[in-house]
Amino acid sequence: MTTDIxxxxxxxxxxxxxxxxxxxxxxxxxxxxxxxxxxGIGNSLLTVVTLxxxxxxxxxxVRWLLGAFWEPIWVNRKLFAVGQYPLEQLWQPAIVLLxxxxxxxLSAGRWGNIMRNLGIGLGALLLAxxxxxxxxxxxMVMAASLALLVIGYFIGVRVAxxxxxxxxxxxxxxxxxxxxxxxxxxxxTLGVTWNFAPLVESNLWxxxxxxxxxxxxxxALSFPIGVLLAxxxxxxxxxxxxxxxxxxxxxxxxxxxTLLFMGMTMLPLFLPSTWxxxxxxxxxxxxxxxxxxxxxxxxVRGGLQxxxxxxxxxxxxxxxxGFDKLRFIILPQALTKVIPAIVGxxxxxxxxxxxxxxxxxxxxVAVGKAVIQQPAWMGVTGGVAKEVxxxxxxxxxxxxxxxxxxxxxxxxxxxxxxx
Amino acid sequence: MTSSxxxxxxxxxYRDTRTIAIMLQILFLIVVLGVGWFLxxxxxxxxxxxxxxxGGALSWGFLGQTAGFGISEGPTFRPEESYGRAYVxxxxxxxxxxxxxxxxxxxxGLFAGIARVSNNWLLNKLAMVYVEIFRSTPLLVQLLFWxxxxxxxxxxIQDAAPLGDLGYLTNRGMHLTWIFPTETxxxxxxxxxxxxxxxxxxxxxxxxxLERAGAPGSGAIAGVAAFALVVIVGFLVALSTSxxxxxxxxxxxxxxxxxxxxxxxxxxAFELNTDRPLAYVPITLFGADxxxxxxxxxxxxxxxxxxxxxAEATRLEWTTPTPLVISEPQRQGFNFNGGISVTPEFAALLLAxxxxxxxxxxxxVRAGINAVSKGQWEASRAxxxxxxxxxxxxxxxxxxRVIIPPLTSQYLNLVKNSxxxxxxxxxDLFNVSRTIVNQTGAEVQGILLVMATYLxxxxxxxxxMNWYNKRVSLVER
Numbered sequence: 001m002t003t004d005i006x007x008x009x010x011x012x013x014x015x016x017x018x019x020x021x022x023x024x025x026x027x028x029x030x031x032x033x034x035x036x037x038x039x040g041i042g043n044s045l046l047t048v049v050t051l052x053x054x055x056x057x058x059x060x061x062v063r064w065l066l067g068a069f070w071e072p073i074w075v076n077r078k079l080f081a082v083g084q085y086p087l088e089q090l091w092q093p094a095i096v097l098l099x100x101x102x103x104x105x106l107s108a109g110r111w112g113n114i115m116r117n118l119g120i121g122l123g124a125l126l127l128a129x130x131x132x133x134x135x136x137x138x139x140m141v142m143a144a145s146l147a148l149l150v151i152g153y154f155i156g157v158r159v160a161x162x163x164x165x166x167x168x169x170x171x172x173x174x175x176x177x178x179x180x181x182x183x184x185x186x187x188x189t190l191g192v193t194w195n196f197a198p199l200v201e202s203n204l205w206x207x208x209x210x211x212x213x214x215x216x217x218x219x220a221l222s223f224p225i226g227v228l229l230a231x232x233x234x235x236x237x238x239x240x241x242x243x244x245x246x247x248x249x250x251x252x253x254x255x256x257x258t259l260l261f262m263g264m265t266m267l268p269l270f271l272p273s274t275w276x277x278x279x280x281x282x283x284x285x286x287x288x289x290x291x292x293x294x295x296x297x298x299x300v301r302g303g304l305q306x307x308x309x310x311x312x313x314x315x316x317x318x319x320x321x322g323f324d325k326l327r328f329i330i331l332p333q334a335l336t337k338v339i340p341a342i343v344g345x346x347x348x349x350x351x352x353x354x355x356x357x358x359x360x361x362x363x364x365v366a367v368g369k370a371v372i373q374q375p376a377w378m379g380v381t382g383g384v385a386k387e388v389x390x391x392x393x394x395x396x397x398x399x400x401x402x403x404x405x406x407x408x409x410x411x412x413x414x415x416x417x418x419x
Numbered sequence: 420m421t422s423s424x425x426x427x428x429x430x431x432x433y434r435d436t437r438t439i440a441i442m443l444q445i446l447f448l449i450v451v452l453g454v455g456w457f458l459x460x461x462x463x464x465x466x467x468x469x470x471x472x473x474g475g476a477l478s479w480g481f482l483g484q485t486a487g488f489g490i491s492e493g494p495t496f497r498p499e500e501s502y503g504r505a506y507v508x509x510x511x512x513x514x515x516x517x518x519x520x521x522x523x524x525x526x527x528g529l530f531a532g533i534a535r536v537s538n539n540w541l542l543n544k545l546a547m548v549y550v551e552i553f554r555s556t557p558l559l560v561q562l563l564f565w566x567x568x569x570x571x572x573x574x575x576i577q578d579a580a581p582l583g584d585l586g587y588l589t590n591r592g593m594h595l596t597w598i599f600p601t602e603t604x605x606x607x608x609x610x611x612x613x614x615x616x617x618x619x620x621x622x623x624x625x626x627x628x629l630e631r632a633g634a635p636g637s638g639a640i641a642g643v644a645a646f647a648l649v650v651i652v653g654f655l656v657a658l659s660t661s662x663x664x665x666x667x668x669x670x671x672x673x674x675x676x677x678x679x680x681x682x683x684x685x686x687x688a689f690e691l692n693t694d695r696p697l698a699y700v701p702i703t704l705f706g707a708d709x710x711x712x713x714x715x716x717x718x719x720x721x722x723x724x725x726x727x728x729x730a731e732a733t734r735l736e737w738t739t740p741t742p743l744v745i746s747e748p749q750r751q752g753f754n755f756n757g758g759i760s761v762t763p764e765f766a767a768l769l770l771a772x773x774x775x776x777x778x779x780x781x782x783x784v785r786a787g788i789n790a791v792s793k794g795q796w797e798a799s800r801a802x803x804x805x806x807x808x809x810x811x812x813x814x815x816x817x818x819x820r821v822i823i824p825p826l827t828s829q830y831l832n833l834v835k836n837s838x839x840x841x842x843x844x845x846x847d848l849f850n851v852s853r854t855i856v857n858q859t860g861a862e863v864q865g866i867l868l869v870m871a872t873y874l875x876x877x878x879x880x881x882x883x884m885n886w887y888n889k890r891v892s893l894v895e896r
Contacts, residue, residue: 036540042806043539050541239444243451253877254870255835258849262866269465269862270458347555354557358842365559372567386568393556393564400555 064386069377072384073391076371077134080395083206083362089183089197093209094141096177101126101145102152103166103173109156110166114339117406123149125398174220177213181205189275202281206362208395210281214353214363218288219296219346225289226296227335231326233301244297251294256287257355263287264359284356292349299341303334343407347400354396368392462863481859482506488854490846492762495720502855509851510872516765516847517834517876520772524833525826527773528780533810535785546781553778558836561775566767566843576753586748586758593766594748597759599719601699603661604742610653618646657742667697667737674731675704676724679717696721697737699744704732716744718757726751764845768837776833783825787818819891827884834876848872 024030038044073080082093101122108119123146130142155161179185182202184195205213232244251259263283271278278286307330315325357366368388371377377384432438482503490496493512496505534546553561571590574580579589586595600607622642629636664681670689671677679702681695689696698719704712712732717723725732748758791814799809840847849869856865 036538039538046537046539047541050539050545054541054545237440237444237447240447243447250870250874253831253874255838255849255873257838257841258866258869258873261853265856265862266462266866269462272461273465273468351555351557354559355839357559365557365563368560369563382572383567385571386564389560389564389568393560396557396560397552397555401551404555 068387069380069384070387070391072371072374072377072388075376076367076374079207079367079371080364080391081207082209083367084204085181085206085209086198086200086204089200090137092180092183092197092200096180097141097145098148099173099176099180102148103169105149105152106156106161107166107170108149109153109158110161110163111156114343114406117409118403119149119153121402121406125402171220174217202279203362205281207367208364210356210361210363211350211353214285214288214356214361215346215350217285218292218349218353219342221285221289222292222296225293227300227331229293229297230300230304233297234304248294248297251291252298256291256352257358259287259291260284260355260359263290280360284359284361288349288353288356292345295345295348296342299338299345300334302341303336303338304330306337307333340407343403347403350403351396351400364392364395466863477863478861479864481855481861481864484859486855486858488858490851491844492765492846502859505851505855506848506868509846509848512845512851513834513837513840513847513849516768516772516837516840516845520769520776520833520837521830523769523773524776524780524829527777528829529784531777531781532784532788535781536788550778550781553774554782558771558775559839559842562767562771562839562842565770566763570763570767576750576755579750584747587750587755590763592763593761594755594758595761596745596747598743598745599699601740601742601744602663602697603740604657604744606657607650607653607742610650610657614646614649614653617649618642621645654742661739661742663697663700663737663739664695669702669735669737671732671735674733675726675728676722677735678720678722679735679737680721699746700740701738703736703738704728705734705736706730707733716740716746716757724756762845764840764843767843768840768845768847771839772833772836775836776829779829779832780826783822783829784818786825787820787822788814790821791817816891820888823884823888823891827880827888830884831877831880834880835873838873 022031025034037047078087082090085093104115104119104122108116126142126146126149130139130146133139181200182195183197183199185192186195186199187193229244229248232240233248235241235244263286264280267283267286268277311329311333312325315329320329353363354365356363357369360366362370368391372383372385372388429435483501485498486496486500486502486505487498488505489498490505490508490512493508493515496508531546531549534542535550537543537546573588573590576587576589576591579587581587584596586593619642622638622645625638625641626636627638629638666682666685667679668682668687669677669679678689679697679700680689681697683694684690697717698721700717700721701714702717702723703714704725706712707730712728712730713725715723715725746757746759748755748760750756795813795817796809799813804813837847838849841850841853844850852865852869856862
């Protein structure tokens with residue numbers, strides 16, 4: 001016989017009262033307001049003060065925005081993008097953009113992680129530029145780049161491309177970019193001159209294109225130097241160590257602008273007179289690379305220090321030679337660890353390239369200065385400086401914030417910085 | 420028992436790791452020196468080929484030559500002085516903007532960082548927007564925005580409206596009301612310095628006393644009180660003994676301008692380096708027939724100049740000033756007289772550096788506060804401390820250990836970033852060095868000088884911060 005358990009006397013058969021809804025002040029909009037803005041007298045006071053401050057800021061910003069004069073930026077959009085690059089040869093930068101988009105797509109599909117985040121950002125930017133009526137041809141280039149990005153992504157996901165080949169393609173893309181932008185090769189010192197289009201000297205390169213180029217070259221070229229310096233700093237050989245420590249601390253102790261001026265005026269002095277004078281772009285890039293290498297070395301050192309000693313000992317026990325130990329055991333782990341730091345450094349360098357405007361390169365800020373002084377805007381009351389500099393700041397913000405956002409997403413995914 | 424000796428299997432010397440290490444280092448040294456020699460040789464050859472006014476490839480003699488250019492702000496600098504002195508003025512200007520910038524950026528960063536961890540959503544997000552905007556845009560763009568976009572758009576001097584009693588904001592700079600020590604208040608500087616020393620000593624003794632008694636407190640109140648006491652006594656002493664020098668005389672030119680000075684050598688004429696100008700002394704100008712034409716005050720250099728006088732003054736009388744005087748800026752034609760003036764260049768550079776560095780410091784402060792474990796907050800709440808007291812007495816002291824190393828590098832960054840002064844024409848050390856280099860052609864020396872100066876700043880700051888870091892770090896076994 002089965003007994004209904006509910007019939008037992010000690011079971012409470014009175015159903016509990018139905019759960020009541022929480023008070024309106026604890027949930028919903030009111031509850032949110034109460035916990036986040038008005039949790040106490042002090043907090044409420046703070047909210048009110050902040051609101052008043054916010055009101056002043058917002059009304060002033062809105063009033064200014066309504067009266068702002070954006071025409072100088074719209075009219076000079078080509079100047080902001082590529083500087084004085086000849087109009088009829090703009091297909092050359094377009095090819096570079098297409099190439100980079102394809103590589104980004106392939107890497108995003110193949111490697112995922114930060115490349116995918118950056119790829120999504122690039123895609124959003126290309127989409128926006130394809131939709132804004134900046135000019136039919138430019139829009140078509142943007143759309144084509146977007147298409148290549150997406151196609152590259154799917155190829156990267158489906159096809160197992162060798163990581164090594166992809167990395168090699170990235171490495172080769174840098175000299176390729178220079179050749180394409182220049183329209184050939186022009187090295188009179190080595191007696192090499194070849195061109196497929198009228199040569200576009202680097203003093204005509206400018207705008208965002210130059211800003212990007214400076215930052216990418218600065219990170220890419222400083223990478224091998226930085227890794228060597230980091231290894232040298234941890235070396236057991238005192239002479240090497242002293243040299244590396246001295247270099248790193250010397251460079252980190254002085255502002256970039258002194259190095260840029262030094263590159264501009266002293267780099268030609270250091271070369272034999274038969275070599276002629278390197279172009280302004282090369283001088284600035286040398287200075288930026290030497291600067292960036294010291295900071296990169298410190299980042300890589302952080303990664304090296306994070307490798308447990310057991311890894312070294314295990315490699316030794318397995319009979320790896322010194323070089324193979326670094327190549328196969330230590331550096332792969334150390335460099336993976338420092339990717340977020342290197343992205344951070346790239347963002348910093350991207351912002352620092354603005355200093356190149358002070359030594360005569362026509363990058364974004366220098367273009368802005370030139371636009372402000374165009375005679376067409378002389379009659380505008382209050383000048384157009386605010387608009388131009390806010391626009392430039394916005395461009396920098398989109399890239400820096402986008403990259404740092406992508407990097408932070410990665411960090412939270414990998415669990416860095418979480419305890 | 421068989422004794423077996425291991426064969427001597429020492430590797431040949433060229434495979435000995437110690438030998439290899441030494442050889443490698445020698446090789447490295449040869450390569451480095453070779454490259455260095457190559458670069459140096461090229462440089463000497465090119466310098467010899469070019470015609471540099473520096474006199475020889477690497478001579479430092481130019482530092483003693485007459486500069487021939489003026490410096491718009493900072494310590495008084497005349498074109499007759501040397502390049503070396505011009506550079507020193509540049510260094511002082513860098514320190515001026517650097518020190519003020521560090522103090523203000525710390526305050527701003529501390530507030531924004533605390534706001535970033537505030538549980539007030541609105542304040543939190545406002546601070547976040549500030550940090551993200553100013554961290555993600557280049558300092559140079561911000562600097563140019565403040566200088567060209569904001570300060571240049573302020574009203575011109577003749578249209579400027581006063582900000583109450585504070586002063587004026589114009590596109591030619593800020594002109595603020597300020598307190599100056601006058602001729603009779605010169606000794607106050609020493610009293611102030613004495614006050615700081617006495618205050619620190621009293622604070623130290625009080626803290627030791629409190630520690631022995633086991634009572635809470637840091638002795639800061641006692642220190643501040645001692646400081647205030649010394650300064651007040653100093654002021655009273657200066658007030659009661661105030662007198663003008665016996666040899667006071669004046670020079671009056673064109674009936675409206677001149678200098679009031681102590682005639683040290685007794686020749687009646689004002690000579691810049693021997694006679695002592697008298698600052699902030701009230702003066703009255705009299706005309707030929709004895710009527711009062713104008714009253715006013717000498718400026719910081721003992722000089723005075725009146726505009727639009729009804730008649731030419733022929734005589735001047737002075738009265739003994741109080742040790743301190745409040746000087747308000749007064750419009751005089753197209754300029755301001757009195758008060759303290761901040762040039763637009765200094766203001767823009769300071770603003771840009773403070774706002775930019777403040778954003779970075781805010782993130783450092785936030786990270787430091789977040790690094791303090793949550794249990795510390797909960798424990799101090801359980802002990803009944805208010806949020807403010809928890810922050811001040813429990814969390815921040817612990818966060819400080821995490822904050823200080825990155826904070827040091829931010830301070831150094833601020834000083835290094837002040838070299839952007841060249842973009843707005845503020846005469847900092849780098850800007851002055853460029854002027855010197857452009858005039859003398861001493862390219863290499865100029866760069867070396869600048870690098871050495873920045874490196875010594877880094878070194879001094881690092882040493883100080885390491886000492887401080889050691890003081891606040893945890894005492895472990």
